[in-house]
Amino acid sequence: MKELSFEVNGKPVKVMAEDHHRLIDVLRNGLGLTGTKEGCGEGECGACTVIVDGRAVNSCLYPAMEIEGKRVTTVEGLTEPDNRLSALQRAFVEEGGIQCGFCTPGMLMSARALLDENPDPDPQEIREKLMGNLCRCTGYTQIVESIQKAAEYERKK
């Protein structure tokens, strides 16, 4: 058991973890942030995607011990300070980017990382960046449209 100190969604946290724990274990079980989903535990589906120091990572492959001192953003950290939906979340709700919702947190995090890097991505780039996030419900079209709309909202802001 080791105490880890890092930042989650803008707030410093301390949490106890064991060597075998992965970042997703610490988030879901240690901190109660169950928005991050485990779809495969093998880094193949992307449902557990979170952002660590600006980069989208699979939290199921990320050893907890390596999170010390880093900044993590999860789906719970995407809302506006007053708990309103952010432009990205709103776009997913409006454009049909969500069906069963299990892949949604991971999709949103990959989309967030992409938009932070490029505020005006074309559909091709969006599809490339989403390749690690599987969705069985939507066929991706409306997810791509959601991200384009979010980009538009954010550029207008």
Place this chain on the structure above:
Amino acid sequence: MPEKPHVGMPLPRPDGPDKATGRAAYIHDLARPGMLYGKIKFSDQAHARIKRIDTSRAERLPGVMAVITAYNTPEIRIGFIRDNFALKKDKVRQHRDEIAAVAAVDARTAAEAIELISVEYEPLEAVFDPVQALAEGAPLIHEHDARGKPLPDNRLRLGFHHESGDVSAGRRAARHVAEGEFSTPLVQQSCMGTAGCIAEFDGTGNLTMWTKTQIPFLAQRDFNQALSAMGLRGKNTRVIVPALGGGFGSGLDTHAYEYIAILLARRTGRPVKIVYTRDEEFARLSPRQSTRTRISQGCDAEGRLTFRHIEVLQDNGAYTSWGATYPSVMMLPATSLYRVPNIYFDARLVYTNNTYCQAMRGYGNPELNWALESNMDELAEAAGMDALELRKLNCNQPEETTPMGLKVTTCGLSECLESVSEKLAWGEKRGSSKKRGVGMAALFHVGGGGRIYRSDGSGLFLKLDDFANVNVYYGGVEMGQGLHAVLCQMVAESLGVRPDQVFVNPTDTGTCPWDVGTHASRGAFMAGNAAVAACLQMRDKIFELARELYTSEVQKNIRRARKKDPGDEPPAFNFDLAAKRGDFDLRDGMVFPSNAPPDEIFAIDLGRLLRAAHFRQEGQMLAAEVFYDPPTELPDWEKGFGNMSASYAWGAQGAEVEVDTDTGEVKILRLVAAHDVGKVLNPVTIRGQIYGALAQGVGYALYEEIKCDEGRILNPNFRDYKIPTAAEMDFDIDLQFIETNDQAGPFGAKGVGESGMVPTAPAIANAIYDAIGVRLRDLPMTPERVLAALRKRSPGVE
């Protein structure tokens, strides 16, 4: 009084915000006080006698609270022909058979304990090929049926058969005939959220199950039977459905893991959770059935179909789920897609030592359609006809009764074919280029429920509260398809309130009325019809109330207005007389006499009316209930006859592809889909249904196959089992919705959940044929298969 229509508008799904913020709670996220974690020990043999199970080391592991096997628990039988068991005794029949299970304080300990259980087997001769399984002397998978009657062979005693007209005469009348054999693979539903449940007993022996199901009420019945088997006769199960994480048919049966959780919860006296890992989901849950179909069709000199002959062999695997009844749906296209006078259809199901199978989207229709629509193109070629012309010539029409006795009311098939032809630029592109090609396929499916059980019913309650919120209780399941969005819209519009006043409650057998399940594209159709009827009832009740209370409430309005502005006089209107006549309307949550002048002062907020009704001597509450069961027939499956749906869905899809003849790779350039949906209830959710189904259709066509070696699944992960990613789906998709306004449907709508994946694979196969002249007969159409087919066509050419 202005009113915006709600039906047909892009209302955002009500569960969207919770899913976008990580609040939605799936089975993976739920916990109960004192909850233990269950884990199952599966067989690693396909067919073997169980000689000995040693659980002693697992029992001694600290943190393990119970270890169970079939030898220390009551026997629980599973499945509608009761050929499966929660835990296996004496012998295993498939690689994934459940042998033992543990409950432990955490998931890690449970997994560790499973490794400590050792099983000794005596291997038995096994059979994996459905044809060999039918051969004389094949090893028997089941020696007895559920009643103990000896079984002579591996054939399932389930008959699906249809004959109409005279097929021999139809053959003689045919100028052109095309024959072919086609196969479809095992496919995993691939829900992003894996299967799981929590079982919890209360102090009196009643059970609560939080479980990932599409059939909460049939599951309740199954679980109550298990309780009886456990000595808890008369005890009840309450089934609560959490956010689902995808269904696609995987929740149409109850599963061994659910009964194992129940047994462990009973043994330990604590809640027990079992959630499958992705590996378990792939290798230990039932995939979609695999089939082999032999088809021949013929047409006369003009191209009119004269006969159709179809034989299907379906590999059931080792046990039987509802998915075994796929042929009940295969019969629909087999008998009723296009006009065919002489038909023979027969399906045989056979036990093997392969993994047993279950339902998936389309339920037999994609399997049959693959053979039928591929063969239609073969027939067109044999007849020297354009494939579109052949389809148009034999196209179904509105108001016809098909050979199966299906009463077609609306039929937009010819419009769908036209639309696909136009969007594909069929006339210009078909047969025009090497390596690029266009193809199409049509579809026919249930669109108004599907009576596969004695009941096809759905109950629905409405309840109004003090604030004019409309609470809707429906027993079907929101799987992600957008049922709750369209239900909100239909209730808002039928009742006359705003959509944000409508709350659809979570599915719970303890609070919701009975429903047969969410399958057969029936959710929106059933819930909608029930909702429309319940809203009509509710409006009558509201207006009855208004008759009594309107006058005093409107007088309050007038007094208030005068207080604010003494000079304010309302328009002349005898509201007392209007109230007595009782002819009211309700729009946007406001009640007013139908003939009232358009002034707010004459409109009473529904909430005010309800509070006045609640807070008085001899008060009353307003609720409405409807049980909708469509006017359909349970078909006689052995005769293949009966009108199983209240309306029928039609569609056509087209593909343009490019084939690399060096690598065998098929690149989709565009897909077009035209669907007769009756009426678009919500343009966002309906597009989502078709886009999603198309992606599953593309996976079915090109990528997806569970690979087995002697019953062992070789690719139980997303690395080796590829579902389409955003990159594979990177091509234009053109959707067209044909609105035929079916009278049977709510607001004219038909069911759309499944039909989108039905014709995708044959449309792509037909496009491949147009591109390179090679007919592919086995799904998926992998590069290896394309290359092999090319080589077979031109032997010696590399």
